[in-house]
Amino acid sequence: MPRTLGYHIVISGYGLWLPGDRRGHWSEAWDAELGYIEPHQLHVGDPIRKRMAEERQKHPPVKLAGPMIEVVAETLEQCAVGSDWQVAAASIESTHTHLLLTYTERDVDNTVKWLKDQLTKSIHRKRRIMVLFGAKGVSGPSFSTLKYGVTRAAISNATTNAAASDRGPTNSSVAIDAT
Structure with missing residues (x-):
C-alpha cells in the first residue's frame, strides 16, 4: 500500500486566484443560484462565479513585495x-x-x-x-x-x-x- 511522504501545498495571494478563474480552481463554493462545488477537485472556469467572488472581496488583491x-x-x-x-x-x-x-x-x-x-x-x-x-x-x-x-x-x-x-x-x- 502506498505511503504518503509529504504534501505539495500552493497558497495563492488574496484575490489572485478566485473561484471561477479561467485557469480552473479548487475552491469549495456554495451559492443558492449556482449550487455547491465539491472541494479538492479541479473545476473549470466560470465567469459568473468569478464575478461573484470579485464582488464579495473585502480588500484589493495582495501581491507580496x-x-x-x-x-x-x-x-x-x-x-x-x-x-x-x-x-x-x-x-x-x-x-x-x-x-x-x-x-x-x-x-x-x-x-x-x-x-x-x-x-x-x-x-x-x-x-x-x-x-x-x-x-x-x-x-x-x-x-x-x-x-x-x-x-x-x-x-x-x-x-x-x-x-x-x-x-x-x-x-x-x-x-x-x-x-
Missing part, C-alpha cells in the same frame, strides 16, 4: 518549530507560495488553514510596523523550487533529520537560491 516575502519565510520557520511536519522546500513568490511539507499525522487541511492564518496575521503585523516607520520595499530572498526528481529526496531527508533529532522536528529547511 520583498519585506513581505521575508515575513512569509520567517513565519513558516516559526510554524514548523514544535510541529510534527517540516518545510522540505518552499518557493515564495509575489503571487503565490509553493510548500513541500513532510508527512503529518494531523489533518492536512486543518494544518494548511492554520498556516494560512499564521501567515496572514504575520503579514498584517509587519505591514502596520512598516507603515508606522515609513519603510520602503527592499529586495527579499529568492527561494528555489525543487524539481520533481528531487522532491522525494527532499521530503525523505527532512523526515530523516527530524527522526534523528532527540528534540523531534526541527526548524524548516528552505532551499535558498543564491542567484
Whole structure:
C-alpha cells in the first residue's frame, strides 16, 4: 500500500486566484443560484462565479513585495518549530507560495488553514510596523523550487533529520537560491 511522504501545498495571494478563474480552481463554493462545488477537485472556469467572488472581496488583491516575502519565510520557520511536519522546500513568490511539507499525522487541511492564518496575521503585523516607520520595499530572498526528481529526496531527508533529532522536528529547511 502506498505511503504518503509529504504534501505539495500552493497558497495563492488574496484575490489572485478566485473561484471561477479561467485557469480552473479548487475552491469549495456554495451559492443558492449556482449550487455547491465539491472541494479538492479541479473545476473549470466560470465567469459568473468569478464575478461573484470579485464582488464579495473585502480588500484589493495582495501581491507580496520583498519585506513581505521575508515575513512569509520567517513565519513558516516559526510554524514548523514544535510541529510534527517540516518545510522540505518552499518557493515564495509575489503571487503565490509553493510548500513541500513532510508527512503529518494531523489533518492536512486543518494544518494548511492554520498556516494560512499564521501567515496572514504575520503579514498584517509587519505591514502596520512598516507603515508606522515609513519603510520602503527592499529586495527579499529568492527561494528555489525543487524539481520533481528531487522532491522525494527532499521530503525523505527532512523526515530523516527530524527522526534523528532527540528534540523531534526541527526548524524548516528552505532551499535558498543564491542567484
